[in-house]
Amino acid sequence: MTERVSRITASDVALEAGVSISAVSRVFTPGASVSSKMRDRVLAAAEKLDYMPNVLARSLMTQRTALVGIILANFQNPMHLTTLDLFTSALQARGLRALVFNVSKGVDVVESARQVMQYGVDGLVVAAASMSQALVDQCARQGIPLVAYARQPRNAKVNVVCADNEAGGRLAARKLIERGYRKLAYLGGPATTSTNAFREKGFCDAVGEAGVELVARVNATEYTYDAGRKAAIQMLDEHRNIDGVFCGNDLVAFGVMDVARYRHGLTIPDDLGIIGFDDIELASADAYQLTTIRQPMSDMVQQTVDIISQAMAGQDSGNVKRLLFPCTLIERGTLR
């Protein structure tokens, strides 16, 4: 019984307005060349029939879809809701749409990328996930701008927008040492992630250079509270003398703090100093008051979208960009 009326097309509007199809097309094409008389007639007919151009059909001719693929791993880290928030907003502000792919649960990044490319995306951002040479090549071949977001791949031929995690690690080390902590530990995120690698390197290098003892160096299996808690239990049980720890992210830091307080009865920041990473909303909660390192997410996303839209506009300088954004320490109450 459902009257399955197919969508109104340009020719319907043309008929209604008594003009040609091309006329309709021109009215709906930004850089047009239409008389105001024509525009009014067409617009009236379109309004009446509730017409909207079919972007897909259009893209077949224009070779532009205004679609930007976002491949995101790690839907566990609450920070990435902000990532998606910022990306969708920034894209929408430029008239672009986000085609989101989830590669969390063992989904193949390369396969996802292939699928996303079948939609003729005008750009691709791979956020917090690794990517293959094949993917990079394919994008290059098809002239699709590709940017690795919040990731520092080894591959030199791809745009990178990322926090300067290594500098962030050094910053954490310097601050801990400056405040008198002398038995330091690193409790990072998954060993496989590039964020972990750089934060760890920066931290450990700076600790070593200062001649301070690095008591432990552990990885949580995920960037989550539970994983942080589990890792902390093991680490703190084994090394009772740790007095300062730099954590892979805020969630992991919360896990460490809870284990320290509720399992070992330690006082923060006197017995144990803590630094996190990301500055999520709850970092400022009274229960944690976490001193942490913030990355300029807004700027990073904006830059990413800029790179993509510039490349789309053909203002592509051709050479890839590697943008590392400085992190800042947000002082709260977990350092003495």
Place this chain on the structure above:
Amino acid sequence: MTERVSRITASDVALEAGVSISAVSRVFTPGASVSSKMRDRVLAAAEKLDYMPNVLARSLMTQRTALVGIILANFQNPMHLTTLDLFTSALQARGLRALVFNVSKGVDVVESARQVMQYGVDGLVVAAASMSQALVDQCARQGIPLVAYARQPRNAKVNVVCADNEAGGRLAARKLIERGYRKLAYLGGPATTSTNAFREKGFCDAVGEAGVELVARVNATEYTYDAGRKAAIQMLDEHRNIDGVFCGNDLVAFGVMDVARYRHGLTIPDDLGIIGFDDIELASADAYQLTTIRQPMSDMVQQTVDIISQAMAGQDSGNVKRLLFPCTLIERGTLR
């Protein structure tokens, strides 16, 4: 210098394999009718040229895009990262893709819906955002399945998948009363949201029916920690005798707990009982150990995707579905 090679098309493959274009098309069409000899030749050529069919061109004929629009407000509530996680996964599992729209910051839902429809989406889910009659009508007219997710609109003519928030509110009230709390308060989310309205109604009704005193009835401006904290400061300052509060969500509950503990020196659960909503990861953190109400998100998302894909398959019974999912109480440490 960049050799802007346009994408490989079916005719390129046909040429390479020495067959017709239709043959190529058939090989890449699931319900095919191709000899294995042909399939091999085409596949070999496709492989060699790295061909992938253009889904947009295809959808022009098939009238299917495999695109499902997700219009989401409230990118502040960390629970919705789970929402997006589940939706993208469930859609991908069915070969569908998520076209995500952000209507957080004063973006018009109806306008977003129009834009999303220009992409010829096969389905539309409006998550945690209000929708207009116009949108409902337009979807109906074009035969696009539409479901309101985590929302209970007044409009009767739209599919609804939502937690039974009213029952959840009653559950909270009963539990608080059962544990001996007698000066109750409701500290909900934004007054404009349907979730708040139903949770509030259920809670207040049940409190009233039990003849227990409802001391305060307040709304946080957002479903966030900060908003919860602000509202709690005011509420707890004004009403010192409150001994039990049901919160709009877990984040708000954290705010209330922190104000109670760190500003008023109250002990939870002895001086004050707390119940939250959502059961986010941190609800189980040692620092909070929040007793809360969980909605079956997985089931809800699965049902939503089912409704959409059934409608797409034409197995549409025609009548709209209104599914209210039961909530369950997760006991931790904020009730005596």
Place this chain on the structure above:
DNA sequence: CTGAAAGCGCTAACAT
């Protein structure tokens, strides 16, 4: 400024 005609990459009858 406007209309006619060709064609974007693909699928779906229709023949063979």
Place this chain on the structure above:
DNA sequence: ATGTTAGCGCTTTCAG
């Protein structure tokens, strides 16, 4: 089972 022929809804020369 395969090739041929028409389009899907739109943009874009090209004439006028």
